[in-house]
Amino acid sequence: MSATILDGKATKDAIFEELRPRVAKLVEQGRAPGLATVLVGDDPGSQSYVRAKHNDCAKVGIKSIRKDLPADVSQADVEAVIDELNADPECTGYIVQLPLPKHLDAGPLLERMAPAKDADGLHPISLGRLVLGEEAPLPCTPRGIIELLRRHDVELNGARVAVVGRGITVGRPIGLLLTRRSENSTVTLCHTGTKDLASEISRADVVVAAAGVPKLITPDMVKPGAAVLDVGVTRTDDGLAGDVHPDVAEVAGFLSPNPGGVGPMTRAMLLTNVVEAAERNLG
Numbered sequence: 001m002s003a004t005i006l007d008g009k010a011t012k013d014a015i016f017e018e019l020r021p022r023v024a025k026l027v028e029q030g031r032a033p034g035l036a037t038v039l040v041g042d043d044p045g046s047q048s049y050v051r052a053k054h055n056d057c058a059k060v061g062i063k064s065i066r067k068d069l070p071a072d073v074s075q076a077d078v079e080a081v082i083d084e085l086n087a088d089p090e091c092t093g094y095i096v097q098l099p100l101p102k103h104l105d106a107g108p109l110l111e112r113m114a115p116a117k118d119a120d121g122l123h124p125i126s127l128g129r130l131v132l133g134e135e136a137p138l139p140c141t142p143r144g145i146i147e148l149l150r151r152h153d154v155e156l157n158g159a160r161v162a163v164v165g166r167g168i169t170v171g172r173p174i175g176l177l178l179t180r181r182s183e184n185s186t187v188t189l190c191h192t193g194t195k196d197l198a199s200e201i202s203r204a205d206v207v208v209a210a211a212g213v214p215k216l217i218t219p220d221m222v223k224p225g226a227a228v229l230d231v232g233v234t235r236t237d238d239g240l241a242g243d244v245h246p247d248v249a250e251v252a253g254f255l256s257p258n259p260g261g262v263g264p265m266t267r268a269m270l271l272t273n274v275v276e277a278a279e280r281n282l283g
């Protein structure tokens with residue numbers, strides 16, 4: 001048996017095709033969406049992600065603004081850039097690329113962002129609204145995972161989902177999306193304190209591996225036919241390594257590759273959040 005590939009790159013391209021006319025309409029109405037990025041320092045990974053986001057914007061016709069700051073920028077200078085973007089009418093949504101250098105206090109910076117311009121869905125107000133079931137931008141990676149599963153007809157209604165990792169971008173929020181009535185899944189959140197990870201994984205119809213531990217999920221753990229999403233990425237000497245052992249492809253029914261799976265979907269959902277926010281503002 002060999003798993004059906006959950007092709008995030010092709011799915012992202014399809015979503016971009018759907019976004020392009022919506023962006024064109026907004027531009028026509030004089031309400032052009034504009035995405036800004038705030039990047040601090042010169043980490044090559046972060047630089048490449050940010051570059052990709054600007055290329056994506058060009059592809060769908062969204063104006064983009066780059067704010068690149070030196071690694072030793074002060075907290076006050078980042079605050080000033082955030083205040084500038086909050087006030088800039090050309091910027092309808094933005095992100096502060098994470099992680100930030102250790103000398104900066106990320107929490108207060110993210111909280112300073114205008115919630116209406118939160119493109120990541122990670123502002124405390126957006127996360128609070130998600131808990132309350134109110135309309136808000138949704139966290140991009142969890143939303144991308146659900147969209148990838150939906151577009152490949154993977155059943156979520158009543159499904160047992162095992163999430164591995166409790167990080168703020170994926171593991172912590174994804175259960176909030178998956179347990180809405182519209183998804184209706186049953187979610188188990190596993191982490192380093194989980195006593196028997198293999199037994200939790202073995203019961204799951206869907207596995208979301210977002211721990212950042214290379215090859216953590218091995219074929220013996222996976223229920224035959226399950227959908228497995230490889231979210232974690234670790235930079236090793238041999239290149240990028242996912243959380244899922246390659247041999248899982250022999251057992252799983254669906255597998256999102258890494259790269260080429262959830263990463264491109266995260267970018268597609270970032271632009272979707274920006275377009276939706278611009279449409280909402282039309283009233």
Ligand SMILES: Nc1nc(=O)c2c([nH]1)NC[C@@H]1CN(c3ccc(C(=O)N[C@@H](CCC(=O)O)C(=O)O)cc3)C=[N+]21
Nearest residue numbers: 049095096097098099120140259260261263264266267
């Ligand atoms: N405020 C904030 N929002 C984020 O959404 C955010 C962030 N900070 N910090 C870092 C993580 C990571 N992230 C990725 C997005 C796309 C790919 C992606 O498209 N990857 C490609 C290839 C990447 C490569 O080859 O380097 C792929 O998986 O095929 C990866 C990682 C967004 N993040």
Ligand SMILES: [Mg+2]
Nearest residue numbers: 141167169170
């Ligand atoms: Mg992340």
